[in-house]
Amino acid sequence: MHVLILGGTAEARRLAESLAAGTRADLRVTSSLAGRVGAPRLPPGEVRVGGFGGAEGLARWLREHRADAFVDATHPFAGTVSANAAAAAAATGVPLLALRRPGWAPAEGDxxxxxxxxxxxxxxxxxxxxxxxxxxxxxxxxxxxxxxxxxxxxxxxxxxxxxxxxxxxxxxxxxxxxxxxxxxxxxxxxxxxxxxxxxxxxxxxxxxxxxxxxxxxxxxxRRPPVPAGVPVVTGPEAAVHWLRERFGPGAFPHP
The missing domain is CATH 3.40.50.720 (NAD(P)-binding Rossmann-like Domain)
Structure with a gap:
């Protein structure tokens, strides 16, 4: 099994940690970082840095590296990356999940x-x-x-x-x-x-x-919306649950 995480956020790093904590030896996790931040906090597993070359480049990478699923866990304002991910998922048929932390809501006095x-x-x-x-x-x-x-x-x-x-x-x-x-x-x-x-x-x-x-x-x-048709979860545990539901209970570690 091979999962690509489009990362750079704390949630992406926690998802990589959750997957790395499993006992499945043939589970391969690759985290992709845009490279815009110097000295980023690296997640466990394989790490690649830099862009893919748009939606076509991402689709090509998914095919060449035989990705079984990928998770868009980028910053909520990384709209271009999210759009490219949705287009690459449509072109390849590789399942895509968006991982987004909940937005803020005004409180009394704001x-x-x-x-x-x-x-x-x-x-x-x-x-x-x-x-x-x-x-x-x-x-x-x-x-x-x-x-x-x-x-x-x-x-x-x-x-x-x-x-x-x-x-x-x-x-x-x-x-x-x-x-x-x-x-x-x-x-x-x-x-x-x-x-x-x-x-x-x-x-x-x-x-x-x-x-x-x-x-x-x-x-x-306000943050841009997640591309239409892409399922959304708000935490790494829910992302692991999505992977388990799609690929079977033995495919990924329990959250």
């Missing part, structure tokens, strides 16, 4: 402004604040480059590159983050508005609580 894109988020900012905590990652900063009157604190794992806001301080850090640390970050930098993508999960959620406590507006970029 002041959220939901948008469909980074560009739409940038358009809202001048009416909401002047000192922006931007946690959308190092890619896509060009959407905010024209906002010369605003100051940005940009947090990302790796250093961003141009185009980017002119008035910007970069904070290189990797979650999980603590509520105490997020409170202090907002206070120390006098942040008055937060911008984030709806990535979901607990690792970066404390910033939302800190913003709620401070009464700050939060601009939340």
């Amino acid at each position: 002041v959220w402004h939901e948008t469909g894109s980074l560009e739409e988020a940038a358009g809202l900012l001048p009416s909401l604040g002047r000192r922006v905590f931007l946690t959308t990652g190092r890619l896509g900063l060009g959407a905010f480059a024209a906002l010369e009157d605003l100051w940005f604190l940009v947090r990302s794992v790796d250093a961003p590159s141009a185009p980017a806001p002119a008035r910007m301080e970069v904070l290189l850090d990797r979650g999980p983050f603590t509520l105490r640390g997020e409170r202090e970050l907002l206070r120390r930098h006098a942040v008055d508005v937060l911008v984030t993508k709806d990535s979901g999960g607990a690792a970066t959620a404390p910033k939302l609580t800190a913003a709620r406590e401070a009464g700050l507006p939060v601009v939340v970029v």
Whole structure:
């Protein structure tokens, strides 16, 4: 049996760990990382780094490596990869599952402004604040480059590159983050508005609580939908269950 995991997330790594913990000797697990983050946390099993060359390249890889199933456990905003995965599944007949952590939901006291894109988020900012905590990652900063009157604190794992806001301080850090640390970050930098993508999960959620406590507006970029027809689960255990249901109870370890 050969399972490909399109990874780069904590959920993908946990799925690889669950499969590696099984006793089946002929279960082969390959995790694919995009290579956009320096020094990634590697999962167990085989690891490949880099793109496939679009949907056709992924389909070719699935055939050449005799994959029996693959799991799209990429970041919720990796829309192009997810679209390519769906197209490759349709072209090859290899079963595809999407693994997505649940999105965030506003709580009482939250002041959220939901948008469909980074560009739409940038358009809202001048009416909401002047000192922006931007946690959308190092890619896509060009959407905010024209906002010369605003100051940005940009947090990302790796250093961003141009185009980017002119008035910007970069904070290189990797979650999980603590509520105490997020409170202090907002206070120390006098942040008055937060911008984030709806990535979901607990690792970066404390910033939302800190913003709620401070009464700050939060601009939340909605995640793109999973391609039509692709089944979705919200955790690695459910992904293992899906594999067991499709290939039989003896094929994969119990979650």
